[in-house]
Amino acid sequence: MLVKAQIVMEYQNKEQAEISLKSLDPENENYLESERQGPKVKFTISGDSLRTFLATADSLIFDEMTVEKILENLEGSRLI
Secondary structure, three states: OOEEEEEEEEOOOHHHHHHHHHHHOOOOOOOEEEEEEOOEEEEEEEEOOHHHHHHHHHHHHHHHHHHHHHHHHHHHOOOO
16 A cells, blocks of 8 residues: 655745755655755655555654754854
8 A cells, every 4th residue: 555645844934944855855865755845845755554654754753843943043043
């Protein structure tokens, strides 16, 4: 069974979206497709089983939470 979904994450600006995309791409290279559209990043996840799909989605969300915390710290220091 093929399981497929799209997750869209929206950031304050396209620079933050690009940082997120570049940060998450190496981790998820073989498990999902991603593209930036302005201040949004669209992820397409697919898996041969529900277990694989959920593991990929869980990993993506956890990794994005880490990127979000880094972006908050960078914003506070006015680096972006």
